[in-house]
Amino acid sequence: MKERILIVDDEASIADMILYALETDGFEPLWAATGGEGLQLLRDGSIALVILDVGLPDCNGFDLFKEIRRQSDVPVLFLTARSGEIDRVLGLELGADDYVSKPFSPRELSARVKAILRRSGSRTTETGSRPRLPFTVDAARFCISYQGSPLKLSRYEFKILRLFIERPGQVFSRGRLMDMLWEEAEHSLERTIDTHIKTLRAKLKEVDPAVDPIKTHRGLGYSLREDW
Numbered sequence: 001m002k003e004r005i006l007i008v009d010d011e012a013s014i015a016d017m018i019l020y021a022l023e024t025d026g027f028e029p030l031w032a033a034t035g036g037e038g039l040q041l042l043r044d045g046s047i048a049l050v051i052l053d054v055g056l057p058d059c060n061g062f063d064l065f066k067e068i069r070r071q072s073d074v075p076v077l078f079l080t081a082r083s084g085e086i087d088r089v090l091g092l093e094l095g096a097d098d099y100v101s102k103p104f105s106p107r108e109l110s111a112r113v114k115a116i117l118r119r120s121g122s123r124t125t126e127t128g129s130r131p132r133l134p135f136t137v138d139a140a141r142f143c144i145s146y147q148g149s150p151l152k153l154s155r156y157e158f159k160i161l162r163l164f165i166e167r168p169g170q171v172f173s174r175g176r177l178m179d180m181l182w183e184e185a186e187h188s189l190e191r192t193i194d195t196h197i198k199t200l201r202a203k204l205k206e207v208d209p210a211v212d213p214i215k216t217h218r219g220l221g222y223s224l225r226e227d228w
Helices: 012-024 035-044 061-071 085-094 106-122 155-166 174-181 191-207
Strands: 004-008 028-032 049-053 076-081 098-102 135-138 143-146 214-217 221-224
Touching: 004 012, 004 035, 012 028, 012 106, 028 035, 035 049, 035 061, 049 061, 049 106, 061 076, 061 085, 076 106, 098 106, 135 155, 143 155, 155 174, 155 191, 155 221, 174 191, 174 221, 191 214
Parallel strands: 004 028, 004 049, 049 076, 076 098
Antiparallel strands: 135 143, 214 221
């Protein structure tokens, strides 16, 4: 059975591109031009993932996301304007699984959908629960504890580790981490990521020298291990 992907976007030209790319890759895409239509389709059918535009004619995409979360834990990928960094950050903080900035490649979007669905499947056990990680995140205090020990993290170390914890197993390239987490990323060097990962690893190993929670994927990037 084909996995059903719900697209909620009022721009028909963009929706057509996404529909074609997803159909070509073996999905069954559905399109809603408004938030109300999207919610109705979500209630009516088994949806594997939602692609949600932030700007909709009848509601705010973030408000719609909150309503979706009250009804379902279906994965959600946000579509945002390239200039709207605050949109990307807010979407991730709300708990979205990923975001894609406009303009975008439909093929890249389809690849992101596949990656989210793989992660969603691998993180779900037979009972439907997700594996417990040895981390506790206190976002209000910008504090993360590892195996019960609070970590003294810099601002960007906190951002990187929190993102990893939210998406264990997902591989993030240096450029993607820079784009998602850095202010004025265009003025920073991607190698800065390596420095932060190095110091982050050192702080984690101070707690447990036998385990390296962060995995390096040569030529690709970094991820948080998920086999705890």
